[in-house]
């Protein structure tokens with residue numbers, strides 16, 4: 001058994017029920033084999049075992065009263081995974097599937113992603129098993145207030161800075177910040193990112209993950225002498241990341257023909273009418289099938305995951321984890337897909353990643369490709385510290401240059417450690433080295 005395999009076995013034994021966390025551990029650590037060989041100092045300092053153990057994980061009760069006057073109890077989480085290079089940073093997810101294994105997978109991935117941005121942010125993530133779907137604004141507000149009553153003890157602009165993720169957007173960040181300010185009595189708006197523009201939010205943060213994804217995918221295609229113009233694109237999801245990936249892809253000359261939500265997908269051969277999607281999803285919070293009312297030539301197909309049966313050149317999973325398994329990956333290849341850009345976190349299973357790489361599909365891994373969101377959050381933190389705001393053009397320019405740098409660093413690391421042009425391995429290695437070196441320098445914590 002190799003050193004890495006023995007580390008993975010130890011981590012499995014310590015966390016037997018956290019399957020998503022174990023999935024990312026295997027994916028990341030397996031690509032670190034040549035790094036460990038070249039740098040025995042990481043083995044001596046037991047960096048991998050230390051990296052896999054969160055610095056702190058907090059789990060708490062979130063009681064709140066629904067519109068019928070019933071007291072409901074949810075479970076809240078914040079995992080402060082690694083603070084070696086900066087304050088913990090990462091989103092909060094509200095979804096009924098949330099449990100510690102999901103929060104830990106997201107927090108672990110965040111360590112490497114945040115390191116890749118080149119900005120001083122450590123890795124963390126949080127959430128609750130609360131389902132915002134179908135809840136009134138009042139219910140969502142009371143839930144957020146109760147969630148923050150506990151969370152506020154553990155966060156701060158120099159400690160831990162949460163933001164949005166699935167089920168947490170501008171509305172929720174507003175309620176969370178309102179409660180934080182009420183309890184703390186200070187206007188300390190650097191404690192959360194993704195805020196509204198009237199109280200310290202950054203221009204372009206809403207668009208940043210989707211735009212950043214497309215800047216990265218464009219760079220990856222350019223590196224391989226391929227243009228995005230005229231390419232047929234499928235996007236899973238129709239939330240924050242999916243919407244702005246669609247906007248930028250269309251602006252870059254690609255044709256997005258399908259988007260989805262958990263009920264199914266719409267296919268529109270005329271190209272997605274994004275104004276309708278934005279209204280349905282950002283304003284009215286409706287199901288995607290409603291799209292057909294205004295676009296009667298489009299079709300709706302029921303069922304999660306079916307979108308990947310459609311033909312495409314570029315696939316952009318922008319919804320949730322494990323969206324593309326081996327069977328879907330085979331379907332994509334069979335249908336002529338040439339590139340896959342991960343907007344969501346861990347949307348592709350490990351078996352599917354191996355298969356796609358083996359078939360020569362260009363794969364932009366989440367840690368690199370969706371890092372534009374957290375990078376712009378870090379830019380929001382800088383603006384809050386300076387008590388100053390950059391223009392949309394300034395933020396967008398910084399975002400683009402960060403995404404291009406991430407591509408350069410991931411491709412260089414991949415080449416240096418013998419993987420050729422493999423951005424999956426390259427992103428893991430480049431993200432790892434900075435954090436590992438910071439941990440080495442800081443002693444045995």
Ligand SMILES: NC(=O)C1=CN([C@@H]2O[C@H](COP(=O)(O)OP(=O)(O)OC[C@H]3O[C@@H](n4cnc5c(N)ncnc54)[C@H](OP(=O)(O)O)[C@@H]3O)[C@@H](O)[C@H]2O)C=CC1
Pocket residue numbers: 095164165166167168209236237238239240241242260261262263304318319320321343344345370371373374
């Ligand atoms: N927001 C950000 O800045 C960043 C987000 N990400 C990642 O991108 C992905 C999408 O996030 P975001 O767009 O913010 O989230 P949203 O809540 O805005 O949108 C999520 C979308 O995914 C769909 N979906 C389908 N199945 C599921 C499922 N099982 N669980 C959750 N969602 C599902 C949702 O449909 P339905 O409404 O029917 O549930 C919805 O269309 C996530 O993986 C997130 O971790 C990564 C980096 C930054």
Ligand SMILES: O=C(O)CCC(=O)C(=O)O
Pocket residue numbers: 089090091092113161162163164165193345370371373374375377
């Ligand atoms: O902007 C942030 O801090 C959160 C981003 C995030 O959760 C992610 O990158 O997955």
